[in-house]
Amino acid sequence: MDRSTGHRDKATVKALLDSEGHTYAEDAGIKLKNTPQPLYQALVAACLLSARIKATVATDAAHELFAAGMRDPRRMRDATWQQRVDALGRGHYRRYDERTATQLGDGAELLLDRYGGDLRRLRDEADGDPEEIRRALRQVPGLGPVGVDIFLREVQAVWPETGPLFDDKALQGAERLGLPARPEELAALVPKAAYAVFAAALVRAALDRHVVEEVAKAQS
Structure with a gap:
């Protein structure tokens, strides 16, 4: 150069x-830190952003889910499917709302069962290896390769081994x-x-x- x-x-x-x-993450109202709740919220935002939908709609929908109390895996799992659909609808995330509501519930259940709802445990089990982290994240319903990229792109400030x-x-x-x-x-x-x-x-x-x-x- x-x-x-x-x-x-x-x-x-x-x-x-x-x-x-x-x-x-900031657009969705997430103050990202290496703690369970904001990491989970960044994961939810990544799931929403990975759909073929405007990014502003995805971040608005994430904001509505969190405003409705679904800020961690336990509260996401314990919310009814209809409550998740309604929150997504308030964010105008209507094209994929029913499928996404199901995936968010299933994903929260998986994270609670496997990692106690704490994504830092996923990172620890992967020994900080970026490819192992990717492989583990791909197990989350609704989080495909694009969603994994979005999540890791957003959290690389607090999980530096995933960057640049x-x-x-x-x-x-x-x-x-x-x-x-x-x-x-x-x-x-x-x-x-x-x-x-x-x-x-x-x-x-x-x-x-x-x-x-x-x-x-x-x-x-």
Whole structure:
């Protein structure tokens, strides 16, 4: 990378983070920490975000579930199926609400049975190995490869062994912004603590052309 390219890339990253410097977990009202409740909430948000639906709808639906008291696996499991459907509906998550309500209940049951509702136990059983963590997460109903990527992309700030994680959608955003579409090169553009925020911002650039336009305008 020559000096001019490096300067341009850093200017692009700054413009992007100035406008889009927040994670999807934050959008769902989650204050992410390495403790059971926020980790579980990030998992729920990842399940919702992995569907073919607008990200804002998914984060609104997650917010409604949590506002209705379904903030941990036990409360999610103990809620009725209809209560889960109704909360998803209030977030306008209607296309997949019935199936998702079932999956959330089944997923909460699995996490309680296998890990006592604490995703840190999953991480410990995997000895912090990213591939083992992925394999274990794939057992959660409704959490496919895309959902696993979203969850790990969001929690890499508190589970650093999973990063730097810039998934396919983040790499697509990087390409649209003229940034290098290689995870190791993207990681070099921000501090380690900013990986999750940067990745989420790149995803927004992939999903919304207006983000790319605003970044370009900020640099002109």
